Amino acid sequence: MAERFGERLRALRTERGATMGALARHLGVSVPYISDVERSLRAPLTTDKIRAAAEYLGSDPEPLFALAAAERGAFELAARPGDPLRSEVGAALMRGWGDLSERDLRTILHIVRGDERGR
Known part of the structure; x- marks a missing residue:
């Protein structure tokens, strides 16, 4: 079975030695909320909260964004x-989105990652 957002968040948090309370305070949410997210009883965090959690945990937010989008079945784009x-x-x-070819998607990925091959 594929890894879930909450499982990855918990793994990052425990690897870094952070408590649920510390992460919750940093994100401005409750400990039960973090617990529910980690156990997949609530939807993944919002994009802003994912970014803040990853920064707090010293981690790349991209894998968390991908897991959150896969669980939601949608991407969140903040305008x-x-x-x-x-x-x-x-x-x-x-x-x-649905009409983009694999080549188009790879080109976009290279551009947003700053990969010179996509420019």
Whole structure:
């Protein structure tokens, strides 16, 4: 069975020696909330909270983003007010997501990761 978001979050937290209480305080949520997320009784954290948790735990947020999206069946993309270009690009990606080829997806991945091969 594939790893779940909560399992990965718990593994990161315990590997770093962080308590649920410390992580909860850092994220501004309750300990029962963290416990429920780790046991997959609640949906994965929001994008902002994933980013904050990964930073707190000294980890790359990308694997957590991928696990959260896989469980939700959807990606969360935060639009920035006053940034119409980002909003337009995000909306275009959402509209055309299902039609992108594997080559297109790999090119996009190289671009967002800053890989020179994709530029």
